Amino acid sequence: MRPNLPILFIFITVVIDAMGIGLIFPVMPTLIQEVSDGTLADAAIWGGVLSAAFALMQFLFGPIIGNLSDRYGRRPVLLVSLMVMAVDYVVMAVAGSIWLLLAGRIVGGITAATHSTASAYMADISKPEEKARNFGLIGAAFGVGFVLGPVLGGLLAEFGSRAPFWAAACLTGANALLGWIVLRETVTDKIRRPFSWKRANPLGALRAVTHLPGLAALLAVYFFYQIATAVYPSIWAYFTTERLGWSPGMIGVSLAAYGLGFAIVQGLLVAPSIRIFGNRGTVTFGLLIEFASLLFLGVVTSGLLVLAAVPVSALGALGMPALQAIMSRRVPDDAQGELQGVLTSLTSLATILAPLMMTQTFAYFTKPAAPVYAPGAPFILSACLLGIGLLLFSRVRKKL
Template identity: 40%
Template structure:
């Protein structure tokens, strides 16, 4: 493997570790800063703010990476992440935490620019394998991060954020010293109309046949937002988990999910087809969520993890199904539509789920998982109703 790939994969692992570090102890940090016991809504605001900034500025940074080169944008993004974690480590008030998350969202182009970098330096016949390694590296980092963050947070609440800042600073130094530019910058004029984050969604409403599968992606992404928003809160409220146990539970989930996505989707699709595989994934997730809602012991959560991870087979099957909705000339445009739908879910749903948790917490924290079951069940008619029609006409600017 060549040196740029080693550097970019190392960057991905360190970035994922840094992201995962903060999840187990963010609720405790917010309680310390706000002096409020129920911080569910504050977590929702922080998550949604990050998503808003990412939604607005990701197209800008993507276009700048085409014009100025991948390397400078990646360096700016890593620097922004390090500044964010320093804000989290030392902020005495909520507004400073929010400012840090806004900076992180504004500069959150590292993974998308890393994807473009790999595309630049990889022959077409090697891209699938390298993108598989990309996902594996991120998965490894995200498994390590929560466990490490929980352990450090039990020692000192601010320590995980300092560790995340140090990891991103190391990431920045590594990329600065060892990562060459992957393409010749165009230095051309940026198309301002292309920077409108809502522009791709116009196509969906003009071509009605694409609306159902776009809604399915939106619902799946919406349901997925609940874990980052409510998992740590629920673990503490339902089982009195400390940071380490929250981290271990997230790490176990990550291990099972990574293994399921790595080995099961291909055989499942071959055996059942995409539609049945998606529905099987939904069923596995719903069974696990119902068990979690009624669980009274910690071991039940770890025991249900393999069934929970079965839900991971649905997303790759859905992606495969989506590629058959349009012809080859429209794939990039359709993927842009899907990315916009996922970003909107990341903005709206953390606030919704955190508000629900605020309502449920005093009487039954596990009820939040039943609300997610309702969301997943709502997607079943859409999956059953999918039809393969004549490829849609491309959007004319």
């Protein structure tokens, strides 16, 4: 079996995970209205509930899925999750009630926690000097899915509100078949370890991993980065409509442009950056670029400047693969799945908290009685949070 075929499978798996939300996002308002007989405002409220349920399940089950892969292997966990995900999309495609949609999003959040196992598989097959580059490929896959999801979802919506779900089911099922054919197991008896509920619950897993020297601060940096950058999906549509007067089409173009830049940076520029700056320098450079980009969006008033800044802003994506590589090197081979599960849980926790923080901040500074009119206030808040992460990283011991 060609060694690059498993990498291709992992790449496609992450693409499909990233596409999952974007693919169905364009039709969710219509679909929710169909099954609930409510108004668009009611649909928005339910949409928030569905998103929170999805993120909460990822938070709770990320460490469980990661620990299961450390015990039973990456291959069965990935394949079973993909098959369940395909069935879940079919259920949502035929759902006739809001409660069935909610159940679908709960199951979808559990099965989408495969990101941790995919990352652990990539760590298993990567040499130490290859880890940052290969984690960059996972980031690139996320960027590709982020671009393709809304585009395909919008096109498929022309065939009805259920069409994107059928397409997602077919894509996921086909990828499961590919994995069945090409994926080899990487967990051997040498690194296999018993499943432990103490490590598998989100807080227990976090406590277990932070016992390793220096990892607690690095996990905090990762969390601050995730919650700060979650500002984009949380308020981008509202911010660009209010501040820049963009249409939905223009908002979609801007998201696609950023996703493309993200994919190019993580797919092509991570390895050269590591060679030039090293892991530590690459993390610092990426965090500084992201910090400056958030401050820029907090005060900008020109849509042309926002679009022109996309290539520079995308360079902020350099930092995370290098940070993941640093953490992966500090964790034993038999705990790679656990580490990636914790990272998935931290990302999901950020996804739960950020929309509440950012939308409330946006509403407060754009309402008629606001003390200062500042649609970019959520980006300023995010810059402050990222600044804390940058400060924490600067205090981690130099040899990384």
